[in-house]
Amino acid sequence: KPYPIFVEGAVIKGFGRGSKQLGIPTANLPSDAVKLALTDIPIGVYYGWAQVDGGEVLPMVMSLGWNPFFKNKERSGEVHIIHQFRDDFYGQNLKIAILSYIRAEKDYENLEALVDDINMDIRVAEESLKRSAYTQIKTASFFN
Numbered sequence: 001k002p003y004p005i006f007v008e009g010a011v012i013k014g015f016g017r018g019s020k021q022l023g024i025p026t027a028n029l030p031s032d033a034v035k036l037a038l039t040d041i042p043i044g045v046y047y048g049w050a051q052v053d054g055g056e057v058l059p060m061v062m063s064l065g066w067n068p069f070f071k072n073k074e075r076s077g078e079v080h081i082i083h084q085f086r087d088d089f090y091g092q093n094l095k096i097a098i099l100s101y102i103r104a105e106k107d108y109e110n111l112e113a114l115v116d117d118i119n120m121d122i123r124v125a126e127e128s129l130k131r132s133a134y135t136q137i138k139t140a141s142f143f144n
C-alpha cells in the first residue's frame with residue numbers, strides 16, 4: 001500500500017496498559033478504522049502526522065500491534081502524538097497520515113528498554129518529518 005495512508009476515527013478507550021503512566025499516552029483508533037485502512041501493512045512502529053478535532057497538524061508515532069482485548073485476533077492502532085496536551089481527547093476525531101515504517105514490534109525484558117526504544121522512535125520521527133516532502137503533507141486536503 002502506498003504512503004501516505006490516511007486514517008481517521010473517534011479515539012476510543014484503550015486497554016489501559018499504562019502508557020500514560022510511562023509518559024507516552026497512545027490514542028487508540030477504533031477497530032473498524034484499523035480494519036479498513038491498516039489490514040495490509042505489517043505490524044510495527046510507524047511515523048507521520050496527526051490532527052485532533054481539526055486542530056494543529058502534529059508529529060506522531062504509531063504502533064500497529066495485536067490487540068489483547070480481542071484475544072489477539074484483531075489489530076490495534078495506537079498513536080502517540082508528539083505534543084503536550086492539556087486534556088484527554090477521548091471521543092474526538094483523530095486524523096492521521098502514515099508516512100513511513102520505522103521498525104518491527106519487539107518483546108521487552110523490562111519497561112525501561114521499551115521506553116528507551118519509543119524515545120528513539122520519537123527522535124527518528126521528529127528528524128524524518130523535517131523533510132520537505134513530508135512537511136508538504138501537513139497541508140493535504142485530508143487535514144483541511
Ligand code: ADP
Nearest residue numbers: 013014015016019020025026027081088089090
Ligand atoms: P488508553 O489505554 O485509554 O489508550 P493511554 O494511557 O494510552 O490510555 O492514554 C491515551 C489517552 O491520552 C488518549 O486517548 C488521549 O485522550 C490522551 N492523550 C493526552 N496526550 C496525548 C498524546 N500526546 N498522544 C496521545 N494521546 C494523548
Ligand code: MG
Nearest residue numbers: 014026027028
Ligand atoms: Mg492507549
